[in-house]
Amino acid sequence: MENIRVQDITQLDPKTLGILWTDGKKSALDVVMLRRKCPCAACIDEWSHEPRLKPEDVKDTVRPVKIESVGLYALTIHFNDGHRTGIYTFKYLRDLAPLASSGD
Amino acid sequence: MGIMDRITERFTSKGSTKQPVTLDETTVLNALRVVQDPDLHKDIVTLGFVRNVKISAATGGLEGQHEVSLEVNLTTPACPVKEQLKTQCEEALMALPGVSSTKVTMTASTRGALPLNTGSPVAASLGQVKNIIAVASGKGGVGKSTTAVNLAWSLAKSGSKVGLLDADIYGPSIPLMTRLNAGATASGTLVEPPQVDGVKIMSVGMFGQGGKATIMRGPMAAAVIKQFLSQVAWGELDYLVIDYPPGTGDIQLTISQTAPVTGAVIVTTPQEVALIDVRKAISMFETLKVPVLGVVETMSHFICDGCDKKHFIFREGGGARVASEHGVAFLGEIPMDQGLVQASDEGKPYVTSHQKSPVASAFASVAGAVASQVSILHAENKNVLQHFSLEWVH
Numbered sequence: 481m482e483n484i485r486v487q488d489i490t491q492l493d494p495k496t497l498g499i500l501w502t503d504g505k506k507s508a509l510d511v512v513m514l515r516r517k518c519p520c521a522a523c524i525d526e527w528s529h530e531p532r533l534k535p536e537d538v539k540d541t542v543r544p545v546k547i548e549s550v551g552l553y554a555l556t557i558h559f560n561d562g563h564r565t566g567i568y569t570f571k572y573l574r575d576l577a578p579l580a581s582s583g584d
Numbered sequence: 585m586g587i588m589d590r591i592t593e594r595f596t597s598k599g600s601t602k603q604p605v606t607l608d609e610t611t612v613l614n615a616l617r618v619v620q621d622p623d624l625h626k627d628i629v630t631l632g633f634v635r636n637v638k639i640s641a642a643t644g645g646l647e648g649q650h651e652v653s654l655e656v657n658l659t660t661p662a663c664p665v666k667e668q669l670k671t672q673c674e675e676a677l678m679a680l681p682g683v684s685s686t687k688v689t690m691t692a693s694t695r696g697a698l699p700l701n702t703g704s705p706v707a708a709s710l711g712q713v714k715n716i717i718a719v720a721s722g723k724g725g726v727g728k729s730t731t732a733v734n735l736a737w738s739l740a741k742s743g744s745k746v747g748l749l750d751a752d753i754y755g756p757s758i759p760l761m762t763r764l765n766a767g768a769t770a771s772g773t774l775v776e777p778p779q780v781d782g783v784k785i786m787s788v789g790m791f792g793q794g795g796k797a798t799i800m801r802g803p804m805a806a807a808v809i810k811q812f813l814s815q816v817a818w819g820e821l822d823y824l825v826i827d828y829p830p831g832t833g834d835i836q837l838t839i840s841q842t843a844p845v846t847g848a849v850i851v852t853t854p855q856e857v858a859l860i861d862v863r864k865a866i867s868m869f870e871t872l873k874v875p876v877l878g879v880v881e882t883m884s885h886f887i888c889d890g891c892d893k894k895h896f897i898f899r900e901g902g903g904a905r906v907a908s909e910h911g912v913a914f915l916g917e918i919p920m921d922q923g924l925v926q927a928s929d930e931g932k933p934y935v936t937s938h939q940k941s942p943v944a945s946a947f948a949s950v951a952g953a954v955a956s957q958v959s960i961l962h963a964e965n966k967n968v969l970q971h972f973s974l975e976w977v978h
Contacts, residue, residue, distance in 0.1 A: 494978070546976065547976070
């Protein structure tokens with residue numbers, strides 16, 4: 481996970497984000513899961529790293545509005561519940577979902 | 585494994601070398617696959633460097649003998665291993681049956697980033713600039729401008745088209761160091777930069793009166809820098825070297841936000857008190873997502889003219905240490921030299937005034953290392969989606 485970055489980003493279905501990485505691997509990420517795993521300081525305690533956000537706080541109907549790159553190392557998601565402070569580093573995203581090889 | 589071992593292995597693994605092989609472009613290309621680019625870690629055929637393969641009957645009419653001529657197009661004219669690659673190509677070709685002579689021409693087209701969006705405010709000025717290299721330091725007085733000048737001149741000497749922007753608004757030293765006495769001329773809505781030895785130069789020192797201080801608050805300084813990046817006719821350049829002011833302030837931020845900076849070269853002296861500020865400079869570039877190309881150490885040592893002993897006046901090895909700490913390349917060390925100081929004061933870039941000196945070759949090797957790092961960066965970023973925005977469809 482030295483310099484692996486995003487090669488392409490797509491919406492796979494109404495609730496799945498697809499990322500093709502520069503090493504050819506693919507991730508399919510459930511957007512509700514992404515909202516529940518938001519790494520921002522309001523959702524995960526900065527000092528204790530204990531989650532502050534409870535899974536039931538996030539409705540299953542939450543969806544992104546827009547996904548944007550942050551520098552060369554991360555992306556941010558604006559959710560339709562108004563939450564937009566999470567910066568998802570590429571490393572974090574790679575760790576969140578099982579990877580599939582290209583061409584699957 | 586050496587090149588000859590690889591050639592031998594290739595032929596022996598395929599069985600008998602005595603068997604007559606038809607000599608065609610495919611045979612030639614396959615033979616060249618043993619030649620690796622040491623920076624990009626791929627062979628020169630896969631990298632698409634080999635062009636214009638021509639096979640003709642050998643002069644002198646030797647039966648069944650051929651001359652193979654081809655071109656190897658590298659990613660930068662400043663490639664430090666150009667001669668080594670050429671020799672390896674010749675050896676690989678000569679090992680082919682039926683080849684009696686070779687003609688390998690080394691050329692280069694500098695790779696650059698993706699073209700700028702035409703709507704960009706810097707498109708008119710920087711649209712044809714392939715790479716922008718920031719020369720920065722945490723601390724002042726470490727030889728940043730001297731490094732910037734000699735880096736620019738070394739790159740230009742190797743055949744690249746180079747520009748040098750002096751972004752040190754408050755202490756512009758480039759005009760003195762390059763004997764720049766011409767002013768800028770207007771060219772339409774843009775300003776045409778003057779040239780010294782073929783290097784295009786722009787500095788705040790060209791305006792205003794010599795000896796008088798530039799007294800500006802932050803927003804004014806930022807506006808001047810923005811003009812240098814958006815209203816100067818830089819034209820077609822392989823490298824635009826930007827001599828940053830020291831520190832991590834307003835101007836550094838403005839440049840990095842305004843121009844698509846390819847990467848940064850950090851200059852430092854070896855002692856700990858300088859390294860503290862280097863770490864801050866590296867951290868600034870990491871925050872701004874400008875890749876750090878590597879660290880150059882200046883004033884590394886002084887060679888005594890009486891005893892030829894190296895004296896490590898500012899301690900030893902600091903530059904290499906800080907580079908490895910941050911996982912960036914160590915680009916080289918420049919020794920202390922009275923002649924370098926004198927040449928800078930007299931406005932003679934040392935790499936041209938003292939071509940054969942150890943300091944000049946140290947600068948040339950730094951320039952080669954910088955060019956290599958830029959090429960590696962482009963190879964790594966080939967498939968990277970740099971800036972993206974995806975609207976979710978409901």
